[in-house]
Amino acid sequence: MSFFSPVFAFVFIPFVVIVYNLFPKKLRAAVLLAISLLFFAFVSRWLILYIILSIISIYLSGLGMQAIEKKKKEVLKTVEKDEKKAVKESYKKKKKFVLVMCIIFNVAFLFMFKYFNFFAVNVNLLLEYFKVGRSITIVKHLAPIGISFYTLEALSYVLDIYYGKIEADKNIIRLALYVAFFPQLLEGPIARYQDTAEALYEGKKVTFESFTFGYQKILYGFAKKLIIADRLNIIVKEVFEDFNSYNGISIFISIVAYTIMLYMEFSGTIDIVIGIGEMFGVKVPENFRQPFFAKNVSEFWTRWHISLGLWFKDYIFYPVSLSKTMKNLTGKAKKKLGNHYGPLVSGSVALLAVWLLNGLWHGAGWHYIFFGLYHFFMILMGNIWEPSVAKACEKMGIDRKKKGYRIFQSVKMSILVFIGELFFRAPSLAVAFAMLKRMFNAFSFRVGELFELGMDARDYVVLVFGLIGIFIMGILREKGIDVRENISKKKLVTRWLIYYALILLILIFGAYGQGYVPVDPIYADF
Amino acid sequence: MRKCVKNAIKSIIFLLLFCILVEGISIILLPFDKVKKYGIYKTSAYEIVAEKDNSIDAIFLGDSLVYSSISPMEIWNSYGYTSYDCAQPAQIMPYAYDYLEAAIESQHPKLVFIEANILFRDPEKLPLYKKVAYRIGNYIPIIKYHSNWKKYFTKDKNSWLNVDKGYIYITGIKPSKKDKLNYMHDNDELEVSILPENIEYFDNMIKLCEENDIELVLLAVPSQKSWSFTKYSMVKLLADSKGLEFIDFNIDNDLDIDWATETKDKGNHLNYWGAVKVSAYLGEYMEKTGLLTDHRGDSEYKSWTTAYGIYKEKLK
Incomplete structure (x- = not known):
């Protein structure tokens, strides 16, 4: 169902509001959850099972991790100082195990519905190339509505509990409503638990x-x-x-x-x-947030699909760039390349991970992967060239804060984004390149x-x-x-x-x- | 409570003023002729009421099969008969009845053709959103005619003329791989029935036609996806029992539709070239009835000649 259908906007929404208001405050969250699940079932039928499984998985994992944390605190009170580190490590491992299991469980659904066929097609091509007389069967099925959106919301919840940012929710209705709130199912945004859960549960009239x-x-x-x-x-x-x-x-x-x-x-x-x-x-x-006012591609992505960008920043970019391996790499790179280019090395590895996943998140196809890599390359180039551009402007007496220069930056950034979106829209990489070629050859x-x-x-x-x-x-x-x-x-x-x-x-x-x-x-x- | 009442009054006034505004704008944007006489509601759903009174010789009722298979302008050019496609996407019998009723308020056609596929459509199965959209379309006509604002910004003095008379011109080709006749057998696997309520509406339509001295004809245009032997047999029985004529282009393959080039969607609907063949046949049929007069050259029908000129231009 499109949100732009008059039936949704001018019949369904007022109906939901009336039903919601008819119930007492205490029951409103449950009513909203029931409506959200009905909406889901209306669009995706029996696939509702998968969102319910996701909710149950994060609910139990959250409580599990909280119980481990509580147990850790209790044990820490009873052990000697020199044992504390080992105890902490042991409980961290247990917590990590729960987290990893939960992530695998949820990502498995996402893989099954969105990426399995892409994976199968490419593996089959390889098998054919190496003349192995076997192939993976392609399965045709519909995916549950908004699976990419609600899976990221679900994962952010367990990750935030793991990092100690939030407490696990004991109330499954509140948690379920956070994941399944019907307007967000179709195109997001990917909210965080702390953004919407409490307000949704409050049941305000x-x-x-x-x-x-x-x-x-x-x-x-x-x-x-x-x-x-x-x-x-x-x-x-x-x-x-x-x-x-x-x-x-x-x-x-x-x-x-x-x-x-x-x-x-x-x-x-x-x-x-x-x-x-x-x-x-x-x-x-x-x-x-006015994406076309950005001055470079990197800033553009802090203004366009903000919730997805923040998700990748918090749960991919930081964990990768702040990992021990990356810290070591940064240290070594700083010595050889200096304070600007040194940190760029580890940052670039994390950025590559972010954009590969970002491309894949948008769809199972090589052109989506290319779309991600293209933006990685543009952002990386922007970071590398920044000191040289700053120097050049200074030498030429160009004030980078002036309106004229800012407009120039936005136009340049927009052209780069337009080309990126060509790869996003074109049905395949070959078509996108053919269009680019024709754009210049037949100008x-x-x-x-x-x-x-x-x-x-x-x-x-x-x-x-x-x-x-x-x-x-x-x-x-x-x-x-x-x-x-x-x-x-x-x-x-x-x-x-x-x-x-x-x-x-x-x-x-x-x-x-x-x-x-x-x-x-x-x-x-x- | 007082605040609640105040808000309710405010909302009602807001909506009332909005309705007045929409009605006002509708008068500007709706096809001119019949706004005052027939009211905006009817003009909205039934374009035919914007035609000059008593100017239409024949009308075709039905779903998308009608507006993609029958071009009144082709019939006009070859025979000088004025006809109109009173068709709607996925039209159901109650809507067809409403359309017929509205049409004969201002027109006195001699012939009414009903495309028989609508007899098999279950009105109950029409999705709710389509029913709502139909009703909304009836009450808020600018939804249908909103693009008419463009007609105020053109030098073309004929911009308000309805050229296609309900026909939707499509030249796209999506060839069908199905055999010419086998499709009738293939589709027999589908379970079909004519619901009693559709028969009831059909009987009412027969009555309406009899009262207005109109000859009713059943019709099945070529469609590889929508038609079958079972449907043919059922409609044939029905037509015989009511003493009506039934033209089935799927059985009598005189048209020789080329399914590789004359369909827009792999055999379900015809494209322009298919429609030319169907329209030519129907024109000939109308001539044989001896009921109609050739209006070409009649100054009262000058607008049809103008419309045909524009129609022909569009085909280039």
């Missing part, structure tokens, strides 16, 4: 204010998706499906269009998730060509105005101005005029109905 405030955010998400993303889909479909019929500039436009479309679709969905969260008094973490420009991509002049005008609107909103947010908060302080007439304008803009200028094909939820397959 949906008030008139929280309901209307939430809907404002939902409407903004609808505007991004219907006015911009679905309109850009015309160009994207047209060119990506038959790129050989188009020349370089059209291919470049389609790549730019795809990246903006992806941003509008994904961030629009997150706006809806945040809006629904606000209704229930839950602050779902933001997943986007020419005619204004009329813009109108051969499926959109007419009126669509372009709506698109430009839509993008200007989103850009202004981005600037305001960058300056820390909360637009909704400001609107809520205005007089009723002004407020209502703004709401009516937004709704009518979506209704009239939305790219839906005959002649338009809506963008499928891009991240929903993850």
Whole structure:
């Protein structure tokens, strides 16, 4: 089910709110959990079993690790000082065992549903190459909805307990609701236990204010998706499906269009998730922070799909770069390469791990792996060149803080990101390279060509105005101005005029109905 | 409690004003002719009511098979008859009945064709979201006509003219690998039945046609996925029992559909070239009935000549 279907947004959500409010505060969390699980079952049927197994596994592992920790503390009180280290080590091993088992259990499901066929296809190719007369059977099956999202949430919970950041939850309803809260199932964001669990469990009444405030955010998400993303889909479909019929500039436009479309679709969905969260008094973490204002690829990824980036940073980058082996490597590298390039060596190894996994997380395919490696390379190059660029600018008298230079940085960063997203969208690596090749080999420009991509002049005008609107909103947010908060302080007439304008803009200028094909939820397959 | 009442009143006023706004904008965006006369509700669901009164000779009711297989403009060009595809995606009998009822309020067609595939569709099985979308579409017409804002920003004075008359023009080809006739046997494995409530709606439609002096014809357009011998036999029995004519293009293969080039989706629906063949046959059938008049050259039907010019341009 798409969040952008009117039935979901204007029938299902009000229905959920009414049912939720009808129950007393104590029961509301259980009601929300039941609705979330029903939603899951509606989309994924019997595969609901897997999310339930994941919840039970992290619940038991959390309690197990907590019990081990408690036991350790009790034993430590009774042993001599010189034995304490050995006791600590022994209990750490036990805790680690529980953690590792839990991770294997959950990742096994993820592997089975998302990566097994990719693995099987490639192993079969190898077996064929070496003329081994056997092969692995490819199994066709549907994956549980949002398995990549809820698995990472589940793992962050047990990892945080292991690192001592949070206490294990004894209440399985609270924990289950944190993992299965229905708006987050489709496209995230990947919240942490400490972000949403308590607020969800609290069962705050949906008030008139929280309901209307939430809907404002939902409407903004609808505007991004219907006015911009679905309109850009015309160009994207047209060119990506038959790129050989188009020349370089059209291919470049389609790549730019795809990246903006992806941003509008994904961030629009997150706006809806945040809006629904606000209704229930839950602050779902933001997943986007004006990514195209970033000055380099590294910063871009701290503003785009933030929750995924933070997950990899906390649970892959830091554990790898702070491991004993890496610390030793850093020490040696510092001596030989100095204070800038030395730490870069171990950092790069951790970064490579992050981006390989990031690519794989996005999908089981070589083009996704390449997508990850491409960003690794861009970030690494950025880090390596940074001192030289700084020196060069200083010599040339360029002030890197000036607006002109900042715009130059954002444009350069955007072009690099556009190319990265080409690998993400193209059906295979070969197609992505073929498109890149054609983009440079067949480069020419005619204004009329813009109108051969499926959109007419009126669509372009709506698109430009839509993008200007989103850009202004981005600037305001960058300056820390909360637009909704400001609107809520205005007089009723002004407020209502703004709401009516937004709704009518979506209704009239939305790219839906005959002649338009809506963008499928891009991240929903993850 | 007082706050609660205040919020409820506020919400009602907000929604009321919103409805007024939407209605107002609908008048600007809906096809001109019938907004005032028939009300926005009917214009929204049934495009045919925006046609000039008593100007349509024949209508075709049915699902996507109709709007992909029958092009009224082809019939107009060859025979001068005015026809209209009153079709909706996955149309069910109750909706077909509603459509017919709305159409004959302003039109007096001589012929009504019902594409028989809808007799086999269970109205109960229509997904809830489609039912909701249908209702919403009826009450908020700008959802359907919202893109008409573009018509205010064009130099084309015919931009408001309905050119395709319900037909959806598709030139894409996805060849079918199935044999020309074997598909009828293959599909026999599927269990099908005509539900009693569909028969009831069908009887009501017959009654409506009799009252309005309209000849009703059953029709099955070529489809390798939707049609079978079982369906043919059941509809044939039904048609015979009601004394109706039944044209099944799947049995009488006079059309000689080339399933390698004349289908848009591996044999389920025809594309433009398939539709040309079906439309030509139907035009000839209409001529044989002797019920209709050739309107070509009649100044009252000038807009059809203009529409055909635009239609032809589109085909280039």
